[in-house]
Amino acid sequence: MNILLHICCGPCTIYPLKVLRSAGHDILGLFYNPNIHPYAEYQRRLDTLKTYAREESLELLIAKGYPVERYFRGVAYKEEDRCGHCYAERLRYAFSEAQERGMDALTTTLLYSRYQKHDLIVAIAESLSAEYGIPFFYHDFREGWQEGIRLSKERAMYRQNYCGCIYSERERFCKD
Template sequence: MADSQILVHMCCAPCSIYPVKVLRAEGLSVMGFFYRHNIHPYTECMKREQALDRYAETEDFKVLRQKDYDLKTFLQHVVYREADRCRYCYHDRLKSTALLARRGHFDCFTSTLLYSRHQNHELIREMGESLGKSVGVPFYYRDFREGWKEGIETSKRLRIYRQQYCGCIYSEVERYLGKGALRITPEG
């Protein structure tokens, strides 16, 4: 894989630190992709995007980003399916990355979701591999969780903006009000 170009879905700067380091050490040329439809509120999306831009500039790699902010469509796909919202979110982010990797003639693609201890790692891997086969660009699987602490320490040392929740409005509610705060009942 050395000298190959990889498109990396990047959810934020802190989660990108360790994967970028490892991928470059493996000889891959890294380009990032910032997906923004799931991040709420818009001000949070902008904080994450700006932090990622600053980090990318410091580390000398480019980041592609969506030009729009389609929170409405994201919410329409997960409303009343909140318990399974991550499945939709993973799929949409990975599919967007895979399609962009195909258009950009990348050798492979991956995601910084594979860095987080809070994500469903096996589901991400299965989806990535399936999407890679369907679009004709291999999914590059790597378990980046081993660098969890290193990424946190580095982001703190570099004073990079560190968010306190995954990104969607539901994870924000769970972060601040607890896991049981999202109980949805027929009565509302």
């Protein structure tokens, strides 16, 4: 199948890409992540992904602009439950691209991370799949967590130490 792979960052792409290509699928990557703050961090993650994609001959779509307003307007006053909006914002964009490009299915590297709310991602993706008429390709990529980490270290890739938004950065570093 021609599968659109929504990508959150380079290190999280390694294992899913390996699984998908091993199964014979053609993969088109998509980077749309206005949840990554600040911009310098966004750029660093994107640059890391671009290098990886070039080395792996992975075709990559990069969303234009950096619409952080869309992220912040969606989570305002419900910051504690922000991840649902964050997933939906990114996956809606990805499903829309998949529909426009006539892709056979869509999946996301968010399914690789042990730190993400896996079941919530699946529920949102299934709902969007029905809405857009594009099959959601589910695979529990968390099985390759350690392998992905090992391979990203071998490549000396930049590995971020917080999820993405400024709230997750505070949770990671602020001890007050």
